[in-house]
Amino acid sequence: MTCREARLLVSTYQDGELDPVQAVAVESHARDCAACAALLEGHIRLSAAVAAAPYYPASAALRQRLAHRPAPLWRRPAPWLALAASVAVALLAVVKLAPAPIESEIVQAHLRSMRAQRLVDVPASGPHAVRPWLAGKLDFALNVADISGRGFVLVGGRVDSLNGRTVAALVYRRGTHVVNVFVWPAANQPDQPPASAASDGFNIVNWRSDGMTWWAVSDLDRSELERLPLCPCFLPPHDALRG
Amino acid sequence: MKRTNRPARFDAIFLPHLDAAHNLARWLVGNHQDAEDAVQDSFVRALTYFDSFHGDDGRAWLLAIVRHTCFERLRRRYRQVEMPVEDLNLARDTGPSPEALQLQNADRLSVQRGLEALPAEFREVLVLREMEGLSYKQIAQVAEVPIGTVMSRLARARQRLAEALTAASRKETA
Known part of the structure; x- marks a missing residue:
């Protein structure tokens, strides 16, 4: 990839909207080209600056x-x-x-987490920082998967409440999209493959594995969210999640 | 029975996106009062056309109405036909200059001023992308343009904003 091509694609790359092949090409170009790496860095800073501009909620x-x-x-x-x-x-x-359906509860919790400036209680320097913190706050044990390097970055963890139950919330980022993953024990229910739903413009994927119920919610496209490499069923067998 | 549930269903779909609606309106029309009026008008319209809402993306649907309402107001305010930004004389394929995007920590006020100084079509894609985190597909739906246009508008909006911020910081240090 030439600098000229890279410069045209950097904005789209940073938005996480390039197809994987082009994204890899931009990344490898930026590793070898200081100017394009600086350009990418500039884009990230500009995004952060705009995201920090005043937000005007409804009165x-x-x-x-x-x-x-x-x-x-x-x-x-x-x-x-x-x-x-x-x-x-x-x-x-x-x-x-009347009790809200679980999907809309999940979306509300997702929105709450982003509005209240309380996305994470414990920022992640790695899953090794999040797991012990969550273990101290929850009445169940949870493996926190390290899926960085596969398009999703672990931002941190949070203890949240859904329908009156205390749940773990793992927060991942893909580009500028936030993914909340809510987890709680499945109470002896059998494993269940992922199923997708949409609610209020958000996409939701739900599955049961490892004795846990998992709900991932995001404004990511459904196909992208389904690629969230958390559910063991998404992974090749050698890629175990327990770490 | 269906009638009775209609307002509740409407509220459940659209009220969660009220903040997003107001934020977009406020950035587009530029002041509190017009933004509130535009949002209220938009909700009335959304209700009027509610039966035609079959999609699952309530946020994009609502924001498209808000956007439309705001541009109508802007047009009335300036009493001029809007020129599509694509027709403006902009370098088409040079991409942003690296210098412009290597900005240091821009302060919040210059970012706000820089955003406000952008043409509305550029401002809206940045607001939708960076503040609401909408995907290109969703922005395309809201702005009623193809995804390729979203892509180029975002790139140009960022280039312009970066240039404005670089100029502002130069002025400051001069």
Whole structure:
């Protein structure tokens, strides 16, 4: 690969959107070319700078206006509809109290982790730092797989809560995409191969192995998320995860 | 029965993306009041067209509406026909200059100013990519352009921003 080609592809490479063959070509070029390596470094810094620019969440007032008014009445609230409105609000409240499906719980937990500046409790210098920390916080033991070098970087771990249960959350990054992997004991249920689902624009992969239930969630494309090399069923036999 | 569940289903799909909607609107229209109005308009529209939402990507669907609403407002504000950025006289295949992208730690305020100074089409791809973490495919859906255009807009947006930041830091040190 020439510098000219590399310079055109660096932006896409850094977004994790190059196909694997080209990505490898960019990487190997950057290893041998100081100028292109510096360019890549510059892109990473620029991304971080933009990600650190002000984020403008919706105000509480706007959220209130949109959430607590029955949707059909947004346009033109008429006085005679007030009674119907309050009934509708009551109905809405009942609907919302029903237990949310697990998929939407997973997505909510994923969103929470990224909004609250609390992505990880323990940053990863390697799985060896995360495992003992989690072991001290959980009532179950968990193997933390080292899958760096296979497109996913372990960012760290977190203790989270899902449907009232304490769960482990492993956080991986692919490009700028965050992957949350929620894990808890499977209570003697048999292993189960990965199944994909989508919820609210996020992709979810769920499987059971090693006596654990695993839920991976991300805004990554489904095909990419399915390549998350965590589930033993994705791996060639020699590539054991226990480390 | 279906009618009763409709608002709840709508809320469940779109309210989780309210912050993303507002952030995009705020960066596009540039001030708090217009952003809130645009988001509220967008939710009304989303509701109007809710029956045509069959996809599973509620976020991209909502953000496409927000984007559309914001560009409408911008057009009204400036009363001019928008020129597609691809027509601007930009070097097509040179890629970013390495010097421009070797910027040091740019401070937050210059980044904010640099972003605000970009054309809206460049600003939006950066916001969607770096702040919301959308994939190229999702950005293409929101901006209603092909993925190749997303790619080139992102590259040019970064080049321009890097140049603006380099210029700003030179001014500072001068």
